Amino acid sequence: METLAQSRRRFVNWLMGTGFGAMAVWMLYPVVRYLVPPQSGEPRVANVTLPWKPVEIKANSGRIFRFGSQPGILVKTPAGELRAFSAVCTHLNCTVQYRDDRQDIWCACHNGVYDLNGKNISGPPPRPLEPYKVFVKGDQIVVSRGA
Amino acid sequence: MTPRPRSWRDLVRAADAWVQERVDLSGIREVIRHKVVPVHRHTLWYYFGGMTLFLFGIQVCTGILLLLYYRPSAEEAYESVQFIMTEVQFGWLIRSIHSWSANLMIATLMIHLFSVYFLQAYRKPRELTWVSGMFLFGLALTFGFSGYLLPWNELAYFATKVGTDVAGQVPLVGPLLTRVLRGGEDVTGATLSRFYGIHVAILPAFTTAILGVHLFLVQQQGMSVPPAIERSGRPVPSMPFVPNFLLRDLVGWLSALAVLGGLAAYFPWELGVKADPFAPAPAGIRPEWYFMYMFQTLKYLPAKIGPVDGEMVGVMGFGLGGLFLLLVPFLDRRSARGEKSPLFFWIGVGIVTYMVVLSALGYLAPGGK
Numbered sequence: 001m002e003t004l005a006q007s008r009r010r011f012v013n014w015l016m017g018t019g020f021g022a023m024a025v026w027m028l029y030p031v032v033r034y035l036v037p038p039q040s041g042e043p044r045v046a047n048v049t050l051p052w053k054p055v056e057i058k059a060n061s062g063r064i065f066r067f068g069s070q071p072g073i074l075v076k077t078p079a080g081e082l083r084a085f086s087a088v089c090t091h092l093n094c095t096v097q098y099r100d101d102r103q104d105i106w107c108a109c110h111n112g113v114y115d116l117n118g119k120n121i122s123g124p125p126p127r128p129l130e131p132y133k134v135f136v137k138g139d140q141i142v143v144s145r146g147a
Numbered sequence: 148m149t150p151r152p153r154s155w156r157d158l159v160r161a162a163d164a165w166v167q168e169r170v171d172l173s174g175i176r177e178v179i180r181h182k183v184v185p186v187h188r189h190t191l192w193y194y195f196g197g198m199t200l201f202l203f204g205i206q207v208c209t210g211i212l213l214l215l216y217y218r219p220s221a222e223e224a225y226e227s228v229q230f231i232m233t234e235v236q237f238g239w240l241i242r243s244i245h246s247w248s249a250n251l252m253i254a255t256l257m258i259h260l261f262s263v264y265f266l267q268a269y270r271k272p273r274e275l276t277w278v279s280g281m282f283l284f285g286l287a288l289t290f291g292f293s294g295y296l297l298p299w300n301e302l303a304y305f306a307t308k309v310g311t312d313v314a315g316q317v318p319l320v321g322p323l324l325t326r327v328l329r330g331g332e333d334v335t336g337a338t339l340s341r342f343y344g345i346h347v348a349i350l351p352a353f354t355t356a357i358l359g360v361h362l363f364l365v366q367q368q369g370m371s372v373p374p375a376i377e378r379s380g381r382p383v384p385s386m387p388f389v390p391n392f393l394l395r396d397l398v399g400w401l402s403a404l405a406v407l408g409g410l411a412a413y414f415p416w417e418l419g420v421k422a423d424p425f426a427p428a429p430a431g432i433r434p435e436w437y438f439m440y441m442f443q444t445l446k447y448l449p450a451k452i453g454p455v456d457g458e459m460v461g462v463m464g465f466g467l468g469g470l471f472l473l474l475v476p477f478l479d480r481r482s483a484r485g486e487k488s489p490l491f492f493w494i495g496v497g498i499v500t501y502m503v504v505l506s507a508l509g510y511l512a513p514g515g516k
Binding site for chain 2: 035036037064065066069070071073087089091092093094095096097107108109110111120123124125126
């Protein structure tokens with residue numbers, strides 16, 4: 001049979017236990033939230049005008065451009081067609097480059113290879129590169145999301 | 148009136164008596180007097196823990212010196228390391244020693260880890276020593292990974308992109324983990340600030356605490372004698388820790404210091420090209436040697452294994468491998484009873500072989516371009 005003193009002790013233990021527990025949560029919560037970085041306030045870029053003229057770009061070459069905070073790659077195929085993709089490798093986030101000797105898009109980090117349609121054709125990448133639309137207006141090249 | 152001390156020896160004795168009158172240090176003296184190290188054909192391996200500790204000490208000292216000039220921002224980090232290497236007197240020496248010693252420390256730590264593994268020193272009653280040691284190993288790798296980014300060069304930038312993306316493969320919390328590690332969606336100056344804080348404050352704090360536990364346990368339990376030698380039944384001779392073993396330690400440390408000085412002078416650590424988030428990953432990119440076997444594995448894994456992404460399988464595999472090593476004292480029941488444990492011996496051989504072969508392939512296999 002529990003005496004009054006024991007029952008009181010149990011109550012006080014419970015009160016202190018939950019009190020300290022709640023205090024720990026109360027102190028840890030802001031710390032945990034602090035560690036998670038805020039969403040960046042930058043708007044998602046829909047299109048960019050590249051700093052190059054179409055005539056400057058040789059056939060069978062590729063250039064990296066800035067698409068918002070991400071790199072994109074502009075490729076001029078050997079046939080002279082301009083294409084653009086996200087330059088972020090779908091494997092582990094490295095930045096890809098154009099290989100003129102093999103006419104493909106290559107990621108140096110883990111040897112992933114994409115063809116000139118952005119399709120993953122060899123190595124570890126699991127998905128194709130995200131394609132962008134390319135418009136040529138006079139001597140301007142505009143790249144926009146969604147192809 | 149006390150007689151005036153005549154020589155420095157008397158002076159030390161007087162100072163000693165002065166302290167002893169106020170603080171009782173006889174317990175510590177007893178411990179030092181009675182600490183012994185077993186002498187047998189595997190005694191050599193006992194030196195690698197102390198060697199790792201010595202190199203860690205070098206890291207702390209040179210790290211503090213580098214702090215005086217280093218600036219942790221994307222705009223200034225590379226330039227500040229360049230300044231250290233070219234303008235600051237002996238800056239090249241301090242930074243090269245910091246980089247070389249980090250690598251040697253990981254090497255001696257791995258030798259220490261696997262020698263303890265193969266001598267089954269993790270067996271009862273030293274399970275907690277092993278577990279604390281595995282935590283220190285994890286901390287050392289995190290030190291290496293976070294420190295690698297700080298010069299903000301091209302190699303480090305992409306290594307960090309890959310490394311933090313790998314963390315994103317962890318089920319459920321992966322994407323959040325990547326964001327927390329990067330301090331945002333991408334590897335930016337925010338990542339640099341974060342890695343700097345981790346490298347110079349968070350990791351040292353944890354390391355100090357766990358290292359304290361590790362050394363305390365080693366001190367409490369003494370050195371483990373390999374089971375094969377224990378089973379032979381012959382008495383194991385020993386040598387006093389102070390001064391016999393400590394002086395031998397000292398020879399090793401002085402040699403390490405000489406090697407470090409030589410490496411820093413003849414092979415100063417390179418700084419490379421400043422990181423540019425809008426440049427492609429350079430050909431021949433690779434991580435530090437102690438991550439090489441993982442890097443090479445990620446290259447070989449196909450895009451999909453069954454329904455799962457290949458890299459996810461790799462990351463889970465390494466996670467399970469690490470967990471196995473962490474828990475080995477509790478899995479290996481036979482060595483806990485002092486019996487032979489060939490299964491765990493061969494698993495260890497398998498792990499080491501895998502790491503060595505994949506690392507070698509990483510350096511020898513053609514890069515692609």
